Amino acid sequence: MRFPTFATVMLLIATPLAAHDVTDQQAHGVVPIPDYAQPYGKASARSARLAAIALLAHFDDDAAARFVFEFDADKRTTWSNLPTAMVERAGISVGEMDETQRSSLFDFLASALSKDGYERVAEIMAAEAFLSRDARAERFQWSPENYWFAFYGTPSSEAPWAWQFGGHHLGLNVSIDGDTVQSLSPSFVGTEPSIFTLDGTAYEVGFDMHQAGFAVFDALDEDQQAIADAGAVPDNVLTGPGKDGVVPPVAGLAASAMSAAQRDLLKTAIRQWVSVLPAEDMERRMDELAADLDKISFAWTGSDEVNTPTYMRIQGPSLIIELLSTGGNVGGNASGAGHYHTMYRNPKSDYGR
Incomplete structure (x- = not known):
């Protein structure tokens, strides 16, 4: 897969984009995401495993097959920081989840990330919600509903597994083995805008x-x-x-x-x-x-x-x-x-x- 450069993105602003099956940015109002909580104990690889098992319990086998892949699946490397309209993602989007599933997803993220890490995710998604009000948002699919999640391998204490979460300006790739985080690499953390106010909250x-x-x-x-x-x-x-x-x-x-x-x-x-x-x-x-x-x-x-x-x-x-x-x-x-x-x-x- 070829990944567009930032310069290419700027050129594409004036160019029609190819359609991608993404979620309507007005679907749910995801932002602000839930406050940081730790229903499975303090954040750790073990807590992430427990939260992952709980998350999977909210999906039947067919639905889970959409976002649980082999540990070394080729699609694991096709993540991007670009809008979903420009680069297709693997997994399931936040906008496709029902309320219970989304709540369980954020419980997972709070169990797998520090408070600082979780709040970075929350802030980046808030920036995306800000962009979703731009005149070109529908075209670029700027929307917090268009953040995508996937597992690689089955969450277990016996074998390596990984998770991936991201969308526009975010790409987290976390690998776990033996209830220890082995790697955060590669991960992209960005934002547009950086300093803004959304619905009365300053970011x-x-x-x-x-x-x-x-x-x-x-x-x-x-x-x-x-x-x-x-x-x-x-x-x-x-x-x-x-x-x-x-x-x-x-x-x-x-x-x-x-x-x-x-x-x-x-x-x-x-x-x-x-x-x-x-x-x-x-x-x-x-x-x-x-x-x-x-x-x-x-x-x-x-x-x-x-x-x-x-x-x-x-x-x-x-x-x-x-x-x-x-x-x-x-x-x-x-x-x-x-x-x-x-x-x-x-x-x-x-x-x-």
């Missing part, structure tokens, strides 16, 4: 990631900043959907050349992505990265303003984080309000392999 999505990266750059001295310079802002993240196996050349300033305070800021920036995971899995992953910190580099170009072209890459042997502020908007009603694409990858463990 700020993705800007905290931007600020955490800028804090590292801002703490560097002039010579360090020159080394950390990432150069031109790319058209899109380099390791996004359709880029499995791509490892960019290492660029920027090595953490080994940073002070202790600067290294702490770098770890804080990394945590913005890893904190999606349940606490025990997040801490284990952060310990792994801390042990390898001298081999991690930091590159930055741009400013700390929400709607300006900015790019960051944090990269090591088992880590690639990218942040792109596009400096422009596709949705007319989001103009000037920010637009982010970010990626998290572990090149040694994409899809838990």
Whole structure:
């Protein structure tokens, strides 16, 4: 499958789109999603397994077959951050679920993600609800109902399994084995808009990631900043959907050349992505990265303003984080309000392999 670039998306705004069987964005009013709750205990791989079994109990065999696939099914790699009208998804959409099924889905997400991770999902879907009121929403199928869910493998403590959830500006790929999260890679977290108000609630999505990266750059001295310079802002993240196996050349300033305070800021920036995971899995992953910190580099170009072209890459042997502020908007009603694409990858463990 070929994945459109961001530049292609901008061109397609003025081009008719091919129809895809997606859900009417006025179907249910999914946003705001339920508040974070933990009906199966604190978030963990074990709680995710229990919640997954409960979720599956709300579907008959034929319905479950639509979103439960083999662990290594080819369709597992065809996820995307683009609107569903542009790239077909595997699994079942939120809009196709009845109220009980949707409630069980969000119980699952709350059991599989930290509170920070769950709230990121909630905020991204709120941004999509904001876009759904744009004049072009029907055409692009911008809608929180058009977020899709799938299992790969059967949830079990005896064999590896994985889950996938995403839609426009979101693609989570989480692999689990032996009641331990093995990988969050590859995962895309983005948003358009970033700072907005929806139905009286103010949102700020993705800007905290931007600020955490800028804090590292801002703490560097002039010579360090020159080394950390990432150069031109790319058209899109380099390791996004359709880029499995791509490892960019290492660029920027090595953490080994940073002070202790600067290294702490770098770890804080990394945590913005890893904190999606349940606490025990997040801490284990952060310990792994801390042990390898001298081999991690930091590159930055741009400013700390929400709607300006900015790019960051944090990269090591088992880590690639990218942040792109596009400096422009596709949705007319989001103009000037920010637009982010970010990626998290572990090149040694994409899809838990």
